[in-house]
Amino acid sequence: MTKQEKLQLDTQTKVIISVKDLVVGFGTKIILDHLSLDVMRGEILGFIGPSGSGKSVLTRAILGLVPVREGMIDVLGQRLGDLSAAHLSQLERHFGVLFQQGALFSALTVKQNIQLPMREYLGISQTLMDELAYLKLELVGLPADAADKYPSELSGGMIKRAALARALSLDPDILFLDEPTSGLDPIGAGEFDDLIVTLKKTLGLTIFMVTHDLDSLYTACDRVAALGKGKIIEVGPLSELEASDDAWLQSYFHGKRARAVAGTQKSATH
Ligand SMILES: Nc1ncnc2c1ncn2[C@@H]1O[C@H](COP(=O)(O)OP(=O)(O)OP(=O)(O)O)[C@@H](O)[C@H]1O
Ligand SMILES: [Mg+2]
Structure with a gap:
């Protein structure tokens, strides 16, 4: 295949991400030890x-x-x-990512942050990039006047939304969110979860969301996967994980810091 050849992606595939027997380590330390996991198209995992x-x-x-x-x-x-490398870069255009650390470039305005991936990949005019940036801001519920602000001028919740707008910059098929609600108060976190669900529905996204936030699991996720000792210990609907006899899951769902009943989740966040 030549460098210029376009990568043929199957965006309609049922299993959008399939991980099989994955081993990842650093030095002598094995982190993922023959891990397997499927992510289905259109779900929030x-x-x-x-x-x-x-x-x-x-x-x-x-x-x-x-x-x-x-x-x-x-x-x-x-x-x-x-x-x-060229095809990997083509594939990356279909990913939107909100990393756990470092959401936005502090020296750039919100608009410039959102336009960074467009600048790298699209080769479109500044006018069109401006229009798209405002559209993304609206999509994530930020006012237009946030566009020219620097990250330091925004609240934590607004920064998360702006980072989400940047992640949506290239109309991805898959959105990766690593702890998107950490640092937000329960109301802000609840609103963020609602926004993610809305985006999933309206944009047809598949979302892979790493989270510690029990509320997010209850309000946003279709399925949940739990990692332990380098492998997936359980994957399925939340009810199945809650019923698991794995010690960590037991204490996660039923321990001191866990919420007692799923039904209280909504009222707790609104
Ligand atoms: N680039 C790296 N080089 C060496 N070790 C690494 C590297 N990246 C991650 N690790 C190690 O891999 C392990 C898993 O890290 P990881 O960041 O995936 O944890 P996590 O499950 O995301 O934790 P948290 O919930 O705290 O974010 C840790 O021991 C970490 O130190
Ligand atoms: Mg992490």
Whole structure:
């Protein structure tokens, strides 16, 4: 395949991300140990697990940002390991990412942040980029006057929304969110969850969301996967995870800091 050849992506595939027997490690430390997981098109998959268990590492592996030792990752019908750098870059255009650390470039305005991926990939006029940036702002519920503000002039909630607008910059098929509601108050976090659900429905997105936030699992996620000891210990509807006899899941759902009943979630956030 030549560099210029266009990558043929299967955006209609039922299994939009398929991870099989994945091994990722750093030095002598194995983080993901023969992990397998499917993400279905159009779902919001919540991804939970203890701190340091490898949730961000798996996210970064799917994004092609960390080296894989064994196993395979198929995204939109393409096997990551088989792609040239040029094709990987074409595939990346279909991802929207909100990283756990560092949401926006502080030296750039919100508008410039949103336009950064457009500048890199699209080659369209400034006028068109401006129009698109305002559209993205509206999509995430930010006022137009946020466009010319710098991140330091925004609240935490507004920064998350602006970062989401940037993640949506290239109309992705898959959105990766790593702890999107951390640092937000419960009302702000609830509003963010509602926004994500709306975006999923209106834009037909598939969303992979790493979270510690129980409310997010209840309000936003279609299925939840739990990571432990390098593997997926459970994956399915929340009710199945709640009923799991795994010790970590038991204490996560039923321990001191867990909420007692799913039904109280909505009222707790609104
Ligand atoms: N580039 C790297 N080099 C070496 N070790 C790394 C690297 N990235 C991650 N790790 C290690 O991999 C392990 C898993 O990290 P990861 O960030 O995926 O955890 P996490 O599940 O996302 O945790 P948290 O919930 O705290 O965000 C940690 O021990 C971390 O130190
Ligand atoms: Mg993390």
